[in-house]
Amino acid sequence: MIEFAHIEKSFFGVNVLKDVSLAVKPGQTVGLVGENGAGKSTLMNILGGNVRADAGEMRLDGQPYAPDSPRDAERAGIAFIHQELNLFSTLSIAENLFIGGFPRSRSWLPFINRRQMLQRTRSLLAEVNLPHAPDTLIERLSAGERQLVEIAKALALDARLIILDEPTTSLTARETERLFAILARLRARGLSLIYISHSLDHVLRLCDQIVVLRDGAVVANEPAVRFAMDRLVSLMVGREITQLFPPRAARPTKEVVLDVRDVAQPGIVRGIAFQLCRGEVLGLSGLMGAGRSELARILFGLDPCAAGDIRLEGESIRHLPASERIERGLAFLTEDRRAEGLCPEASIADNVTLVALPRLLRSWLGWLDRPRVAAEVRRMREAVKLTPTARDGQPVKTLSGGNQQKVVLAKWLLQEPKVFLLDEPTRGIDVGARYEVYRLIRQLAARGTGVLLISSEVEELLGMCDRILVMRGGAIRDTIEPHEFDRERILRAALHHGGLA
Amino acid sequence: MASLPALRLLKRALLADHLVLWLCLVYSAALAPFTPGFASWGNLQTILAYAMPILVVSVGLTLVLIVGGIDLSVTSIVALASVVGGKVMSADEGWLAGHALAVPAGLLAMLSVSAGLGAINGLAVTACRIPPFIATLTTMMLVSGLAIWLTLSRKIGGLPPGFVRLGQELWLAGMTAGVTTWLAHLALSCTLYGKWLYAIGHNARAASVSGVPVARVTFFTYVVSGWFAGLAAILFTAGLETGNPEMARDNLLDVVGAVVIGGTSLYGGRGRVSGTVFGVLFLALVDNSLNLLGLTFYTITMVKGGAILAAALTDALRNRLLTQE
Amino acid sequence: MKPLRRHPHSVLHPDPSRAAGPARLAARLTASLLIAACVVGCNKSDSTSPAGEEPAGKQLTVGVNFETLQTEYWVAGFEAIKAELKGRNIRIVESIADGDSNRQLQQVRTFVTRKVDGIILVPKDAKTCIPAIKAANEAGIPIVLFNRPAAEAQGVRSIAVVADNRKLTRETVEFMIGEARKTGKQHKGLVIVGDLGDINAIGRREGFYDAVKGQEAVVNVVAEVPSEWNQEKARSGVVNALQAHPDISFIFSSSDFLFPSVVAALKSANKYHKLGELGHVILGGFDGDATAYQMLVDGYLDATGVQDVYFEAERSVQALLDRLAGKEVPSLIRDPGFVIHQGNLEAKRERMWGAQVGRK
């Protein structure tokens, strides 16, 4: 259906795509994998009409195809569902579906034909199994529901090829299953899909064909059945990664550092009680929306806590604001890196030192000890192995996702926390950076920090944790010790013995 | 394309660190031969005397803009502080008329009233979470109404000579403005407070997660902005020897214009005190030179508009060049 | 093989902490230079050569600064002064402060810088002009205040040519009250006040209240409409007041230029009638502009207080020249002004500037 032939693209003299050729057949689902910066996004942006190729050509059904804008691509039947959803929160579902081209009542009047719009929306929503009224505002939908609206939007365009960029990052397991079921139906109807994801198990499960990109070139293009997880990973990284998780250096102690006693907040969490020991990596599993991130926010002092007690090294911190909890040794890596983790326009140095600045003063007047600040930045950059080509003064928005996450980690590590709450630390970052994050977690634990690791990836929890808590409906449902580690048990607790949909 | 030396020079000029300063110098050099009396000590004094109080207000506003807010009430705070100063110190009608402590008490009253008004802005923005634009727009109306009501429109004269000296002797005013501006510059570039200010301006949520006391710093910044307005009120009031309820009434957009010309972003997180200094200087130069050239004031108004637009255009061009490279 | 790296220094915004050395140094130097300049400069202030000495045979230059040209009155005054100066072959440098006393101070200083021989100034108000006068005094340049006097202040010398707004308004309103008394009934009165920040507006407001005080039997003031010198506000204010008191029959407007609004409001209430007609509203104003003149001629307006622009202009220029010639000049020259009404229209129209402007 679509063919890429010898596509080349460079930005500012850097070759981002080198002689890329591949094809997608009608009804086929092609997985596109590669590390961040491998060129996946650029390739898809060329297909979606956001960027033009420097050389090479694309053919759609045998005809030359060179879109000038996203609009052109849509007209050709190609829909692009971005990782950050393109929905307008203050508009209704129906309006979002037709924002690019509303049905008109009569050709000479500029009015929208609302009846036709609502009717078509209803049928489209039925196709994606979304039982909401067409005039529901987007701001009232959950992340998964919004994803489905995006797909309905693609269907509204009569798309024949849908590009999905990391569609599952913000979905719960149940929502993911729902999405996959719908994707399967679409495939059955003859739609082609291009599926981009770091969740390799999803790619392996869903796709017919997998294309691996590395440094802008295609390194493998074969039917999915020929791949196994470790082969995919080594192709992506270009070297054998024998072990995805770094080895454990030390055992956790029995010394309790964080003691959470019956913490509750009406409507959010209830009866939360657990202890975190020095040097322990405690996993927190559960579906999206089970209350994991909310619990972390309560522990860190960003959200109110109605009942119970939180004790850090034996002292209650329940009534302290976040800033004082930080001073006492709490750290929190949030799940939304861009909105809460970083100041994207600010420099690497400013981001790295943001938390620890009050300790880097020369006098009580707030005077900064500049040489010390610079030295600490240097030290932390080395500690997290930040890309050496970036300058200290460079805005962090220019870094790749993995490097950005390293900056966030550096920011907290500089504070030498006693308890580190990590919320989805490896989301959306590539395999190499992931390994670095794991290594840092191990290092922290070895130095005696208590780590609470929230993750939706069961593999990650099994590989990294000393103990795993499972949350559902705002409460802890299960505590799993290392000798009982078992995927199924975690999922069962998370889903309440319903099993996968 | 960029091989033409002239073009490359232009490009380098655009990317220069203190573009507005160079603009000021080039502008002065270009106009001096045609403008009678432009390049003279007396005229420099005139320009500085005019620009000094505006500079102080602008510096306060710069801080607020960096933190991602805006303060439209600064000039009305100047007016109210001016009135309060007059009410305390005036030999004609002041509460402390003739008292030995009249001047220090007056200064204290002016500064604390303006800081207090800044605090009200700060509370409205942080505690009540009203968008700064509309919050300070409301206080602008309220405060200027209050200033006029307090005096029933009268100007207050008879200010003590000790106070008036602050405005008459240029070096005193210059020192006051210079020192506070310098302090603001240091606070921004060398202290924790400055770093926090930029961080909040860049991303308030991230700053708050990182333990920055966002509400407190923001509140404090509005207080400082009010305080700077009070300081400017001292210079204005001493300069005109009058407590005046409509002091600086028409200067608000000049102040905002100067800060923006100086390269401070209205989106927060970007800006420098030095830029504001040069922005104020630039507008004052334009105003002064066109006056000397005998142009009518509506022409001057139009040219000022053009200058603001040109400055913004240059800034846009410069950003484009920076991202292209 | 590694791809070409971008040059690390040129990629992004200039980083203040490592900005290029020379540029930064230059910037700092200039900044300190400027501050130094002001410190040095002020000590030199005495040394600016006084321009007051007799300019034998040389063409004189006079700086004319108006606080505003917002109303026809000021425009007429401005034109009258310019005509007067031109008639005497004197060069004019002009500037308008646009309602900003700080800018006015700067502009007067600019005159001093340009070494004009004399200054005619319409001050923003009585008190804020004192530093400007001082600046002129120090440079030895004679200064005449047109239409607005300065407040008493020690060691400040100026010549003021003024009409007394408060007094002239009182006279105008007293005339209106006289007319009202003739009707033999009690009137409900309305006053439109100007911008509360404007000293003349306040003078007129006080003049109005001086006149109506104790005259409640004739005129009972039921409405005070603030206009901020804005015509639309004036109109809606009058309309609203008429809503509350439909029987208002006595209106004083603090400036003639608001009459179009008053007339529009009266018309919409069907209350705009000529003198002597049934339901005539007694109307009075201040300034004596062309609109007022036309209304007088058409028989709608009872009275308006006229400041004698030509008198003031002539006296201002003469006073300046006298002072330059070393003659003694009184520090206050009064423009008596006059109230023009149907009774003296023929006799006074020659001195009413609005009549002259209107005729042009």
Next chain:
Amino acid sequence: MTSPIASHLGLRVLHQASLLLFAVVLVVFGMLSPAFLQTSNMVNILIQTSSTGILAVGMTFVLLTAGVDLSVGAIMFVAAAVGGKLILGGWAFGGVLAIMLGIGVLFGALNALFITRLAIMAFVVTLATRYFGRGLGLRITETRAMNLPESFYELGAARLLGVPVPVLIFAGVVLLAHLALTRTPFGRQVYAVGTDVEAARKAGINTGAVRFSVYAICGLCAAAAGIVALSQAPAVSPSFGNNREFMAIAAAVLGGTSLFGGRGAVFPGTVLGAVLIQTIENGLNVLNVNPYLYPLITSGVIFVAVLLDAIRSRVLAQANRRRIYTVAQPD
């Protein structure tokens, strides 16, 4: 914790906060003066709102795209100045009106050009054009007040089917704007652009064209507001339209329009806001309040309105927060 019923009731009250405030203002003034609540006075209020109201409608379009236009007062002034010159020069009334509206669109387009093509912040561009426009207007009028002939007054005094023409114009503008914003593709795209420009661009919306249009519309409304203002007071003074932009913004914000874009409505929102501001002014006139208290009372009421709105959005955000479990789900 308050009971759910009480908080529900509180929410509903807060939802209608501006309406409630409006009612309070009406009742207070009505109690203090019987003349205030007369129909003719209500009509007066509407007539007096027309000009600022039209301005605020135009401003709403711009605010919805997360922009701002500080030049509307200046546009009013330039349009009125040119219109005044032409009509004194003997031009036909209809032609003059058309030219005035054209000037409004032209100015708006000028703003739009700089904002969309050259990507300069709206605040700065319109600040600059504000200076430029005021200077130009003063130049045209030679800084003196210009009294206009009867034609404008007649427009203001005329009634059609018993409704004053300014109110009709206002109603027409509101109707058109309301339909355009809620019923046309363009209107919905305005909201989309205001919510997220980048997403709108990716969705295939010509964001440049949408943003261009809102500034042109705002300019058009400014010129129309100028015409209506002239019909009220047929004279162009040098302060014509000065600082009106702040009133227009205040009216839109009181009506619930967000300065961050994407939220708000012309009807009832902005209309209500504009009427509220004018009602206060009118009531103070009718009650013959000391003129010095006007700004204090007006800004006080605006402050309360804004504060209520801030509280409302906070309570709403809390109420709309996703619940992880409910009491009904005991597990």
